Amino acid sequence: MSPKEQVIKIVKLVPEGKITSYGRIANITGLSPRVVGFMLSSLSVKEAAEQEIPWHRVVDRNGFISSSKLGEKGLLQAEMLRNEGLEIKDYQIYNVENLWWNK
DNA sequence: CCACTGACGCGTA
DNA sequence: ATACGCGCCAGTG
Numbered sequence: 001m002s003p004k005e006q007v008i009k010i011v012k013l014v015p016e017g018k019i020t021s022y023g024r025i026a027n028i029t030g031l032s033p034r035v036v037g038f039m040l041s042s043l044s045v046k047e048a049a050e051q052e053i054p055w056h057r058v059v060d061r062n063g064f065i066s067s068s069k070l071g072e073k074g075l076l077q078a079e080m081l082r083n084e085g086l087e088i089k090d091y092q093i094y095n096v097e098n099l100w101w102n103k
Numbered sequence: 104c105c106a107c108t109g110a111c112g113c114g115t116a
Numbered sequence: 117a118t119a120c121g122c123g124c125c126a127g128t129g
Contacts, residue, residue, distance in 0.1 A: 002125090003126090004125080022112075023113085026111080031123095031125085032111080032112085032122090032124065033113085033123090034109090034110090034112080034122090034124075035111090035124065036110080036111075036125095037109075037111055038109065038111095038125050038126065038127095039110090039125070040110055042126055055110090059110090060110080060111065060112085061112065065110085066110040067110050068110090069110070074110090106128105107128090107129090108126105109126100109127100111123100112122105113121105113122095114120105114122095115119100116120085
């Protein structure tokens with residue numbers, strides 16, 4: 001299985017309203033956290049929608065939306081998370097400690 | 104084919 | 117607390 005496939009497989013397990021980090025996925029797959037980010041960035045919004053991959057539930061270890069560095073995609077991610085009930089200001093998710101998946 | 108260029112996180116100083 | 121090194125994939129020109 002390719003690194004990209006491994007990442008997708010794990011991301012699909014994250015339930016609505018919960019979030020996980022690049023580091024967590026890295027631990028599970030054995031990939032480096034950085035590579036996890038690379039794989040997600042190579043994922044188009046269109047592809048994610050078709051395969052029902054909840055890519056927006058992946059943030060950095062502090063609960064900060066890293067995709068904000070990319071532009072439009074960051075706004076979309078924040079919007080999708082708000083739709084799931086999360087509170088966000090300036091790309092920072094509030095009450096992160098109680099939102100981690102499997103923690 | 105070669106050379107960049109990005110969604111990170113941990114250990115060490 | 118803040119700074120730096122490093123791991124090492126996929127898409128683009």
